Amino acid sequence: MRVVLSAYDSRGGVEPLVGLAVRLRGLGAEVLVCAPPDEEFAKRLAGVGVAMVPTGASVRDLVSGKVPPSPGGVPRRAAELVAAFHENVSAVAEGCDVLLATGLLPAAAGVQTVAEQRGIPYVYASYQPVSLPSPHHPPIPRPGRPLPPDVTDHAALWGRDAQDAQDVFGEAVNGHRVSVGLPPVDALRDHVFTDRPWLASDPVLAPWVRPAELDVVQTGAWVLPDERPLPAELLAFLDAGTPPVYVGFGSVPVRDPQDVARAAVDAVRAQGRRVLLSRGWAELAPADARDDCFVVGESNHQALFRRVAAVVHHGGAGTTTTATWAGAPQVIVAQGGDQPYFAERVTALGIGAEHAGPVPAFASLSAALGTALAPETRERAAAVAAGFREDGAETAARMLVDVAGR
Incomplete structure (x- = not known):
């Protein structure tokens, strides 16, 4: 079995993929990770014997201001991310049985286009419940789109969030989809999340509260016992x-x-x-x-x-x-x-x-x-x-094997 995992995120968003990759390899899978080109990410993955394909711009350079602002702002960065993840995942998707994406929505959208083009099963995963639509919490504001202070109804806020995601990322994602022969989508957020996203968080620390509109699968947090000695x-x-x-x-x-x-x-x-x-x-x-x-x-x-x-x-x-x-x-x-x-x-x-x-x-x-x-x-x-669940990565790895099998 061959699996490609992807994330455009900080260190805390790449580290869970380390745990998942090791568990998948223990089940006999060949695993590849597409992640930002920051040296510490590549070093961490190399330390556990997992190959990494550097994808997108350095996250550290972006958040530290070392990379000057793009003339096109967020939409331009989004277009670059969609294209980069589509290109790099496409290059390594030959014989792939399942694709999993986490992190920023436009990066995940790039991975999803590969899945659609090649007929490969696709899974979207979040590390925290508040990224996913629910009546029990408000959304996290999108770039440049603060939540209106006079609106407290969560359903209304999530409706606005869907429109914000479309407004901020829709042109970049749909422009790329059309360029590779796929139709544009009107509900971008929900399309990328799918109707059955995974939640990789501990059920005590960060539980998924039902009922909610999504059929969320909570696997537990993806952690790997770290055996590296302290200096x-x-x-x-x-x-x-x-x-x-x-x-x-x-x-x-x-x-x-x-x-x-x-x-x-x-x-x-x-x-x-x-x-x-x-x-x-x-x-x-x-x-x-x-x-x-x-x-x-x-x-x-x-x-x-x-x-x-x-x-x-x-x-x-x-x-x-x-x-x-x-x-x-x-x-x-x-x-x-x-x-x-x-x-x-x-x-x-x-x-x-x-x-x-x-x-x-x-x-x-x-x-x-x-x-x-x-x-x-x-x-x-x-x-x-x-009471912390330590088997989240193992659970998710076995679930990915099942998805690939179907």
Whole structure:
């Protein structure tokens, strides 16, 4: 069996495909991943022996502003993504039994056109329920399309979201479809999602609530036990004192990173804790050279989060899932997208706190840390971690084998 997995996403959106690819390979499948050309993605996949086809522009360069704005804005970027994923997936689709797409809608649309042209089964997957239409939550705003503050009915908001998706991406996607001999589609979002999308999230952390208009299949989160050792210097820091507080924003660029790092380090120190400051794409760095603060780069978060007192982060699906699985109390400083949803879930589960606003300041972060570092929060985090489903990638892999067989 031959499977192509694809994603145009940040590290947290590519990492689940690592777990799924390894599980598929364990079932005897040949697996290929189409993902952004960022070096860390290719390195991670190569580390588990999975081939990657670099597709689209560097995500890190885009979010960091290293790539200048396109003259055509979002529609131009969308057209480039559709074409890139269609071209690269087409090039490797010979003999393919199933295609799976995650990430940005225009990239997934490019993969879907290949599936339609070649008659290959296609699956769309999301890592969070709030990306999928439901009466139980509002949609995530589309680029340049904020939700109207005077509309609270979820059905109305999802109707608007369908139109927003058509307005933002429709010309790019339909122009490409017509160019390759396929008819345009009027309901682009629903066409790409299909009427039976998969949800790759833990059912306790991020459940799918029924009833809803979609027949969503929740597989559980796609995680792979990470056996990579922590760097020797990091281990030495961890062993030299009490568990530190981890602070990092992953693939999210933050405004005024020097101020953010200073506020975070000061707030953690005020709690009597040492600090692990993750450099991340925001290039966070401490304002001083005191030995109670250690700067960490790329590392095994599964192992690291099991050794910290708390995790302060942006609330992306990947980081939230890993911290929850590790039983680490969390403070989520949500910046946008699905992050406010995960902040709400962490708070509702009692495994951490939602920071008040997207900009961490000493007082606000200190208040959230007080909740996260409380003994009852750690006890609750450990209890939720004990019930975490670790078989999501295996479940999804077996389901893909079944889809290919049909």
